[in-house]
Amino acid sequence: MFDWLPTPLLRLLGAAADNWGWLGGKLNALAINGIVGRTRNRPHPWSTFSPYISWQGLTDKTYQGRHLPATPPTIELPDWTAVAKLFARPAGAQLLSAKSTCLFPAFAQYLTDGFIRTDVHLDDDPVLKRRKTTTNHEIDLCPLYGRTPGQARVLRRLSEVSGQRGQLKSQILNGEEYAPYLYTPDGLTIRPEFMPGPLGEGLDKPLGMDRVPPERLASLFAFGGDRANATPMVAMVNTLLLREHNRLARGLDEQNPGWDDERVFQTARNVLIVMFIKLVVEEYINHITPLPFRLRADPAVAWDAQWNRPNWITAEFSLLYRWHSLMPDVIDWPGGPIPMNQFPTDNRPLIREGVAAAFVAIAGQAAGELGASNTNAFLLFAEEKAVEQARINQMAPYNAYRRAFGQKPAKRFDQISSDPKIQDLLKNLYGTPDSVEFYAGLFAEDRVKNSPLPGLLLIMVAVDAFSQALTNPLLSKHVYNNPETFSAWGRQQIAATATLEDVMRRNVPVPPAVQGLRMTQATWRPA
Numbered sequence: 001m002f003d004w005l006p007t008p009l010l011r012l013l014g015a016a017a018d019n020w021g022w023l024g025g026k027l028n029a030l031a032i033n034g035i036v037g038r039t040r041n042r043p044h045p046w047s048t049f050s051p052y053i054s055w056q057g058l059t060d061k062t063y064q065g066r067h068l069p070a071t072p073p074t075i076e077l078p079d080w081t082a083v084a085k086l087f088a089r090p091a092g093a094q095l096l097s098a099k100s101t102c103l104f105p106a107f108a109q110y111l112t113d114g115f116i117r118t119d120v121h122l123d124d125d126p127v128l129k130r131r132k133t134t135t136n137h138e139i140d141l142c143p144l145y146g147r148t149p150g151q152a153r154v155l156r157r158l159s160e161v162s163g164q165r166g167q168l169k170s171q172i173l174n175g176e177e178y179a180p181y182l183y184t185p186d187g188l189t190i191r192p193e194f195m196p197g198p199l200g201e202g203l204d205k206p207l208g209m210d211r212v213p214p215e216r217l218a219s220l221f222a223f224g225g226d227r228a229n230a231t232p233m234v235a236m237v238n239t240l241l242l243r244e245h246n247r248l249a250r251g252l253d254e255q256n257p258g259w260d261d262e263r264v265f266q267t268a269r270n271v272l273i274v275m276f277i278k279l280v281v282e283e284y285i286n287h288i289t290p291l292p293f294r295l296r297a298d299p300a301v302a303w304d305a306q307w308n309r310p311n312w313i314t315a316e317f318s319l320l321y322r323w324h325s326l327m328p329d330v331i332d333w334p335g336g337p338i339p340m341n342q343f344p345t346d347n348r349p350l351i352r353e354g355v356a357a358a359f360v361a362i363a364g365q366a367a368g369e370l371g372a373s374n375t376n377a378f379l380l381f382a383e384e385k386a387v388e389q390a391r392i393n394q395m396a397p398y399n400a401y402r403r404a405f406g407q408k409p410a411k412r413f414d415q416i417s418s419d420p421k422i423q424d425l426l427k428n429l430y431g432t433p434d435s436v437e438f439y440a441g442l443f444a445e446d447r448v449k450n451s452p453l454p455g456l457l458l459i460m461v462a463v464d465a466f467s468q469a470l471t472n473p474l475l476s477k478h479v480y481n482n483p484e485t486f487s488a489w490g491r492q493q494i495a496a497t498a499t500l501e502d503v504m505r506r507n508v509p510v511p512p513a514v515q516g517l518r519m520t521q522a523t524w525r526p527a
Helices: 007-019 022-036 053-061 080-087 103-113 149-155 232-255 261-288 315-320 348-353 355-363 378-390 398-404 420-430 438-444 453-468 483-493 500-506
Strands: 096-101 171-175 176-178 331-332 336-339 366-368
Touching: 007 355, 007 453, 053 348, 080 438, 096 149, 096 453, 103 261, 103 355, 171 483, 176 232, 232 261, 232 348, 232 355, 261 453, 261 483, 261 500, 315 378, 315 438, 315 453, 331 355, 336 398, 348 355, 355 500, 378 438, 398 438, 398 453, 420 438, 438 453
Parallel strands: none
Antiparallel strands: 096 366, 171 176, 331 336
């Protein structure tokens, strides 16, 4: 996008757009429409329901959509032990990103855990499990509110007392607000109020609990998402949003004394979801884009766009977000370093140090560099599961996706990676560029200058991010422009939010003295 313009001219345009709203809106719309227009619009003809077009495949959203049809491999695909060499880090230190802090993968994991969801209840059928999904296909903050109305209900206070209307349940620990604990103090049993009930109101059981000791289970919070306790970094983001929801509820209750609990809750939820989408575009997407100007979360871009269609998460989208190499080997937590293999499913470090200190630490540490040969040995199993999922769903080859997203297919391995070692690995694994698997090719590519992501991956993330964020029902013209949707005070809160740091400073007892806690390192400068 904008490759035909010299970078200095593009920077001048961007600077002018910052000071001239009309030009800024036009440049923003041109960029977003150009990005989304790189490929075909939804609805896609195919889904993981069947390898051919069918009515159920076009309507049953318990299956994942597909950008391209199922494509049986033309070669005998290499065994995982051979493919693992493409992802495994050779002897030596982890490569660190020159641009990203650990706040970037923390936010990315939280965002994607809300809508990239294989159906974990199908463990007895591992093939169907990798084709089906429990997602709502929207950015709806389900890690906070739950996937269903019943789950939201058990997470709410349900109080008509002034000052408590519309709030989510919480507790005070070390002077700070957190969600209630999910387990009993001994860590052996889920609390009765969060157990599944006859109306489906129970919470989803957190993933990966089989080998977690009781003292760590006892620290997990009652969250709407089964992945929201995955690490203290993810729990930190969800805790921050819980506090912001309750702050919004208190403000709406005060501003509108005639509203009941239900209306306060629903309006606070509306405000927070749109606030979160604004963070997705204006902090997260701007971090990954190499454009020399900032994109804006302007819902009007989508109102008359050809690509404005109902969301349906695709199988490709659920694979391209496996960013395991971003995670550093050791987390520089404020209370002391924590090895990555000891970091998951334990909220005690977050409770000990508090959200502000955790935020400062995560935003002060460089993330890993995304790409081949940089995954921690502890996370190689996750790479194996991704390759397995891609093969179960018969993903089209890597070059087919280059064509589908407006790129020329690679004819030589040096057109995928400039690293001779990666080129040799790909050649030994697949023989020709046309046989390279989708998942392998995505992460073997060179990173784009001024972006933490490789080329095809960057395009696919941007296409799906804009075409699924800006099509949210709350951003549709007649909802977004309706004064009842957010209230005047709620709109002010959205307008006052541009970064996660803005939200954090409103919701911690003592805001940190450090300024500029971002996904982008303070020392980074564009090439």
